[in-house]
Amino acid sequence: MLDIRLVRESPDVIRRDLAKRNAPEKAKLLDDVIRWDADWRKALAEADRLRRRRNEITRDIADAKKAGKSTEKLRKEAATLPKEIDALDAKTDELAEKVRGGLLRLPNLLHESVPVGKDDTENVEVARWGTPRRVDFELKSHSDLLEALRLADFDRARKIAGAGFVYLLGDLVRLDQALLAFALNYMVKQGFTAVFPPFMMRRDAYEGVVDLGDFETVMYKIDGEDLFLIATSEHPMGAMYMDEIIDEADLPIALAGLSTQFRREIGGHGVDTKGFFRMHQFNKIEQFVFCRPEDSWTWHEKLRANGEAIYRALEIPYRVVNVCTGDIGTVAAKKYDIEGWFPRQNAYREVISCSNCTDYQARRLNTRAGKVGGEKFFPHTLNSTAMATSRGLVAVLENYQESDGSVGVPKVLRPYMGGQDVIRAPGHH
């Protein structure tokens, strides 16, 4: 959420930004917000004036009673006030809600380095690492490979839960856990605090961390309860300090969340529709940081570096793109996607998304920092994937696939799998 004071004082800064995003409907919304806010302030001042008069009368009545004088005249005047105040309150409430609703729909201010572009085809590559492996055999789709190795059962998962779910089996479960354990240990070594968050959140907390439309399209609701399954551990970590003042001495707070996550909308899959490139349920290690505003751009690079380091350690080629204005979404001021190499798709595909949300999330969550009794400020928040399995698993399965149908285990994961260096079909052990 943007600062209403910025909207009042520097609307042109916001307008320039919206032009970069090619978002004329938001520019119109901005004009509406400015008007609603002006009307709100006017109505509020009028209501306050009436309240002041009411308070004066109330005090006068108390004094008159003490002095034993008549209060008749004062009571008469007081009786007319509540109706007028109620009418103005209804107006101010309505306008305040419109202003807040408008602010929630206005996107964050972009960092100057965000490239202008219409969609993900115009993201700008800023780094590339590793050489895609060339193989002289046909790679199997990961779902065929897994079913041949009996490492996953999509059909039975579909039977009991529907499309978008899978039974991981045998060594694939261990590979999943190894990826998560490796990534979590890496994060802890970087000084991050491991977090295992609640997997469900109440609506009021959730409203602080997602767009309102996400309730309908992305999130699972628990029937009969005010609870939603988390779509990423970014959400419970972001909401952790909702309505609190963080002691500034505690900043930065760097968290590494481990959770399963649940998403209703899994969209199109491109090549290899069957499989777990996009799932209703998957696991992830997520980086999340609360920091001082002046430190957030350094942290943004650090989170990106962590993501790159993890994929380099796995020896999976990747590139990094600076996500353009048409693809960046509303919350981030700047976003890097790290795209792993998927040889079967012959393409780089997103495996990590790394955002600096500046003060946009914190303002909405009412998470402040400072000293009690002193200056307060909104901390900046950042989030980035460290390792999302499903996609991380697919990346390993495609990049480490051998012609005999076995899959090599990346060196850094072997300690987490009891030294095992290859995954084969049962019977080959």
Add this chain to the structure above:
RNA sequence: GCGGGGAUCGCCUAGCCUGGUAGGGCGCCGGGUUGCUAACCCGGUGCGCUCUGCGCUCGGGGGUUCAAAUCCCCCUCCCCGCGCCA
């Protein structure tokens, strides 16, 4: 699920019965005093506005009243005990 107890300006707490400017302690900030970074004294320490001023704020909503933290009704959340339970 049943019973009980709670929610007050960062934290702790008074006020509620008996309606009339929400008081104190801790912490923090600023100033004073002091041989001293201790103790002590003074002021400040939630949000909003058209900001010398005013308004709002006692978990949320409604009601009674000139006036509600206080009285009445509804709701939410938290804690304790019992029950169920991995």
